[in-house]
Amino acid sequence: MKPISVNMDTIDDRNAVIQPLNKFWYSNKVAAMDMLRLDLLHPVVSGNKWYKLRLNVAAAKEKGFKTLLTFGGGYSNHLVATAFAAQMFGLRSIAIVRGRHDTLTPTLEDCRRYGMELIFVTREDYRNKNEPDWLKGLVDQFDDLYIVPEGGANERGRTGAGLISWYIDKAYTHVVTAIGSGTTLAGLRIKLPAHQEMLGFAPMKQGAYLKDHIDEHLDDDKRHCWKIFDSWHFGGFGKWNRELADFMNDFYRENHIPLDMVYTAKMMYGMRELLLDNYFSVSDRVLCIHSGGVQGNVSLKDELIY
Numbered sequence: 001m002k003p004i005s006v007n008m009d010t011i012d013d014r015n016a017v018i019q020p021l022n023k024f025w026y027s028n029k030v031a032a033m034d035m036l037r038l039d040l041l042h043p044v045v046s047g048n049k050w051y052k053l054r055l056n057v058a059a060a061k062e063k064g065f066k067t068l069l070t071f072g073g074g075y076s077n078h079l080v081a082t083a084f085a086a087q088m089f090g091l092r093s094i095a096i097v098r099g100r101h102d103t104l105t106p107t108l109e110d111c112r113r114y115g116m117e118l119i120f121v122t123r124e125d126y127r128n129k130n131e132p133d134w135l136k137g138l139v140d141q142f143d144d145l146y147i148v149p150e151g152g153a154n155e156r157g158r159t160g161a162g163l164i165s166w167y168i169d170k171a172y173t174h175v176v177t178a179i180g181s182g183t184t185l186a187g188l189r190i191k192l193p194a195h196q197e198m199l200g201f202a203p204m205k206q207g208a209y210l211k212d213h214i215d216e217h218l219d220d221d222k223r224h225c226w227k228i229f230d231s232w233h234f235g236g237f238g239k240w241n242r243e244l245a246d247f248m249n250d251f252y253r254e255n256h257i258p259l260d261m262v263y264t265a266k267m268m269y270g271m272r273e274l275l276l277d278n279y280f281s282v283s284d285r286v287l288c289i290h291s292g293g294v295q296g297n298v299s300l301k302d303e304l305i306y
Contacts, residue, residue: 011050015040016167018287022254029275030284035257036167039292044114045088047292048177048184049081051160052152057085059146059156066144067092070152071129074098074105075238075262077293078151078180083116094119094142098126106298151181158217161187168287172196174280176271176288178203178263179228180237182210184291186217189226198226201267204237206230232270238262244269245303258306260293 017037026033038047045053060068068086072079072095079095086093093116100120101108108118128134129150139145148154152161161184168175168188175192179185179200189198202210207230215223234244240261248265252258259265271288280286297304 032285044084052157055156055160065146069094070148071096071150083111083114153181153183158187162191165191172287173284174286178267182214186214200228202230203266
């Protein structure tokens with residue numbers, strides 16, 4: 001893949017590295033455990049967010065659209081990435097935000113800082129985000145509008161996420177990622193060979209509902225070599241407690257890798273539990289994907305050592 005240069009900054013695929021975890025961390029439960037540091041791609045448009053956006057942004061520019069409109073909640077890293085990417089490429093950005101936020105979350109403050117217009121809707125109205133008539137009303141309301149679904153969950157988003165496979169050696173037996181919309185897991189499951197089992201960690205309650213959504217994009221030979229875990233949500237999406245914050249600090253001390261509290265911290269907490277439960281074979285080689293979003297830790301700034 002070639003680096004994509006933009007007029008305000010550069011996002012270079014070569015910034016991402018594969019970092020081995022401290023052997024003490026996985027305690028000889030597997031042969032190797034590494035982390036793909038997609039968080040190093042860019043300080044804001046980091047991780048899988050960029051891969052889900054890159055083909056959508058390219059299409060918007062190519063077709064002459066002036067505005068990106070997308071959807072998300074108060075802790076959506078996708079919204080921040082879209083806001084910054086739009087600014088980089090000279091596009092306007094608009095977010096349809098789920099729920100009322102009398103006080104903006106740090107994530108939404110960042111969105112505004114990068115020029116994104118925030119439109120707050122009720123949770124009931126937000127459920128219409130995939131309805132054609134409701135979307136047509138948005139298109140009619142704004143000029144030159146290119147709509148990116150929540151989490152970049154469209155064909156271009158899945159294809160873009162599939163590009164992450166470029167980093168993944170076939171020697172890995174398991175590939176691990178956090179999931180929000182399921183776009184990254186679907187894109188990678190499509191691209192990676194079936195012998196590589198994929199594990200998805202949902203950071204919300206009852207996140208296993210994403211299985212049906214992901215399955216519909218997969219061929220039959222790819223529908224039985226992946227799983228979703230949703231037990232380690234810590235109260236729900238964007239929720240955390242002292243135990244999770246302590247885990248993030250311990251993980252940083254042991255591996256010198258900052259995790260984000262929304263996605264990767266819960267993913268790696270779950271991975272530790274699977275290791276302790278002897279889920280893996282001692283011959284397995286595991287790659288965990290760091291999907292970025294560390295800037296969202298500002299709400300924990302007094303709790304973390306990094």
